[in-house]
Amino acid sequence: MEILVCVKRVPDAAENEISVGAEGADIRRDDLVYSVNEWDNYAVEEAVQIVEREGGNVTIVSMGDGDAEEVVRREMAMGATQGLLLTDAAFDGSDGLGIATILAAAARKRQYDLILTGALADDGAGQVGGMLAALLDWPYASVVNKIETKDGKSLRIGREIEGGTQEISDIETPCVLSIQTGINEPRYVGIRGIRKVASIEIPVLDAGALGIDAATVGATAANVRRIDYFVPQLGASAEMIEGSTEEVAGKLVDLLKAKGGIR
Amino acid sequence: MPGVLVFCEVQDGKLKKASREALSIGRKLAEAAGGDLTAFASDESAADDAGRYGAKKLFVTGAGGYNPEMYTAAMQAAIAQTSPSIVLFGGTSNGRDLAPRLAARLDAGVASDVDRLEWAGSKLKARRPVYSGKAFATVEVSSVPAIATTRMNAFPAEESGGGAAEVVEVSAPAESKAKVVETKVTQSGELSIVEADIIVAGGRGLKEGANFSLIRDLAHAIGGAVGASRATVDAGWIDHQHQVGQTGRVVSPNLYIAAGVSGAIQHLAGMSSSKHIVAINKDPEAPIFRVADLGVVGDLFTILPALTEEVKRAKAH
Numbered sequence: 001m002e003i004l005v006c007v008k009r010v011p012d013a014a015e016n017e018i019s020v021g022a023e024g025a026d027i028r029r030d031d032l033v034y035s036v037n038e039w040d041n042y043a044v045e046e047a048v049q050i051v052e053r054e055g056g057n058v059t060i061v062s063m064g065d066g067d068a069e070e071v072v073r074r075e076m077a078m079g080a081t082q083g084l085l086l087t088d089a090a091f092d093g094s095d096g097l098g099i100a101t102i103l104a105a106a107a108r109k110r111q112y113d114l115i116l117t118g119a120l121a122d123d124g125a126g127q128v129g130g131m132l133a134a135l136l137d138w139p140y141a142s143v144v145n146k147i148e149t150k151d152g153k154s155l156r157i158g159r160e161i162e163g164g165t166q167e168i169s170d171i172e173t174p175c176v177l178s179i180q181t182g183i184n185e186p187r188y189v190g191i192r193g194i195r196k197v198a199s200i201e202i203p204v205l206d207a208g209a210l211g212i213d214a215a216t217v218g219a220t221a222a223n224v225r226r227i228d229y230f231v232p233q234l235g236a237s238a239e240m241i242e243g244s245t246e247e248v249a250g251k252l253v254d255l256l257k258a259k260g261g262i263r
Numbered sequence: 264m265p266g267v268l269v270f271c272e273v274q275d276g277k278l279k280k281a282s283r284e285a286l287s288i289g290r291k292l293a294e295a296a297g298g299d300l301t302a303f304a305s306d307e308s309a310a311d312d313a314g315r316y317g318a319k320k321l322f323v324t325g326a327g328g329y330n331p332e333m334y335t336a337a338m339q340a341a342i343a344q345t346s347p348s349i350v351l352f353g354g355t356s357n358g359r360d361l362a363p364r365l366a367a368r369l370d371a372g373v374a375s376d377v378d379r380l381e382w383a384g385s386k387l388k389a390r391r392p393v394y395s396g397k398a399f400a401t402v403e404v405s406s407v408p409a410i411a412t413t414r415m416n417a418f419p420a421e422e423s424g425g426g427a428a429e430v431v432e433v434s435a436p437a438e439s440k441a442k443v444v445e446t447k448v449t450q451s452g453e454l455s456i457v458e459a460d461i462i463v464a465g466g467r468g469l470k471e472g473a474n475f476s477l478i479r480d481l482a483h484a485i486g487g488a489v490g491a492s493r494a495t496v497d498a499g500w501i502d503h504q505h506q507v508g509q510t511g512r513v514v515s516p517n518l519y520i521a522a523g524v525s526g527a528i529q530h531l532a533g534m535s536s537s538k539h540i541v542a543i544n545k546d547p548e549a550p551i552f553r554v555a556d557l558g559v560v561g562d563l564f565t566i567l568p569a570l571t572e573e574v575k576r577a578k579a580h
Contacts, residue, residue, distance in 0.1 A: 016397075017397075018397040027394070027398055096363065096366075096373060097367055097370070097371075124392060124393060125391075126375060127366070127375055128363070130360060130361075130362070130363030130367070133364065134365075140360075141331070142360040143356055143360075156444075160504075161357070162457075165448050167445075167446045168444050168445040169442060169443045170442050170444055171440065172440040175440070182503055222372070223370075224372035224405075225405065227388070227401045228401050229398050230399055230401075232399065232535060238554075238555035238557055240557075240560065241558070241559050250573060252557075253577050255541065256518070256574060259517060
């Protein structure tokens with residue numbers, strides 16, 4: 001199976017304090033620690049496991065500048081044979097649909113059976129996978145937490161939905177799936193693994209090479225524009241409840257009654 | 264017509280809470296835009312509910328259960344009939360699955376997981392969390408229609424007292440490349456923190472994984488979901504799906520009870536927009552008290568069981 005996995009270099013939300021620049025137009029990025037989007041590790045691991053079972057190749061693709069190459073190489077070290085970097089100043093400021101348009105152009109360059117993305121990334125939108133599928137006119141499923149290969153023409157997949165339920169579907173290939181964390185245990189990538197892929201050339205494709213009309217992507221084409229950012233301020237201190245355990249429990253129960261916790 | 268169309272989901276013959284919330288903010292936006300509120304659902308059983316929340320018309324597919332390809336086509340048909348300025352989806356997994364696909368078909372923009380919406384200058388302005396809630400971004404969606412998915416619990420569900428919505432059928436393709444074969448309750452079968460109205464969360468103060476039973480007992484007694492801090496998930500005490508404050512797990516429940524959670528910035532970012540926050544911690548300097556409305560400095564090992572007992576007693580009456 002030929003599998004394309006889309007990955008993104010993001011500020012590591014757990015490691016960074018986020019602050020907003022003077023104009024509110026962007027977060028301060030100078031001191032941020034970047035890494036691969038956590039979800040993407042699960043997508044790459046799943047792709048590598050499928051190829052280990054069934055044969056084929058995993059290709060890692062990322063849209064971004066030269067800094068994204070490090071992330072592509074790290075993910076390749078998990079067991080991918082090829083990498084692709086999509087870089088063009090015209091891509092800057094793309095919204096979800098712009099990014100999906102760029103990825104779709106890359107996907108059309110070869111015949112893939114399956115495209116995986118992380119279910120979410122740093123901006124929490126979770127929309128590129130669904131848009132990519134629509135542009136390719138492929139079926140799509142989101143928050144996938146199980147993939148079984150069936151007969152070469154379709155996959156049996158599980159999706160995490162509300163109410164502690166899992167939906168099991170059969171989906172024809174080629175398709176796009178967005179992968180939820182917890183679907184597998186992403187393998188450790190050591191220095192040796194990264195050295196193994198260090199000599200593999202990663203082609204860099206720009207708008208021209210991808211056959212994209214630059215007017216359809218980037219900031220000017222974006223339907224969603226950021227106006228400003230702000231960081232929520234912590235409030236004043238809480239009102240403190242004091243007393244014996246029974247008194248405290250009694251007061252909390254009163255609160256629960258008022259807030260719908262006890263009906 | 265400058266109206267609002269809301270994608271709705273039916274469960275057990277009623278509109279899901281996320282759909283009622285989306286209809287409620289949709290009605291306000293429709294008023295601001297000077298148009299009608301219309302709704303879309305799988306079948307006409309939603310007509311009374313949709314009308315009660317202000318929808319004049321209800322488009323139905325007759326395509327059966329959720330299917331991205333069929334529903335995208337049916338939603339497109341509904342949009343072709345009403346030309347709405349705004350299309351809203353409740354932030355369920357299906358809503359979040361469908362919105363991007365529809366947007367790509369319509370060449371439209373989507374603001375995801377929004378907790379504020381405003382119609383200003385013929386554009387949809389939305390507020391949404393980024394970087395796991397550590398920051399918020401205001402975005403403007405300039406396409407027609409402008410699309411948004413609403414964060415669960417962020418918009419109050421308010422009836423408007425309207426009569427049943429007029430049912431209009433829209434067609435959907437009969438064939439699809441994906442089919443649901445089964446829906447099953449997972450092992451835990453627990454309420455997800457994203458949808459829960461009440462969350463009881465535990466942190467490192469629980470000392471060991473087995474003590475999450477104290478959190479579970481209280482959560483079960485009041486019908487809430489179980490939340491957890493990153494430290495407890497990293498320690499393997501509880502499954503990652505309970506972790507509050509990771510990307511995609513920013514929550515706004517009506518009531519959030521944190522026990523033994525000191526309040527690392529990531530956790531606070533993930534829950535500080537809860538309507539009411541109660542913190543129980545033995546350290547009076549714990550950062551969690553800075554976002555809490557009510558605080559108890561004390562031992563969770565005595566307070567939680569006492570509270571659970573009190574709740575059970577109060578419910579028995």
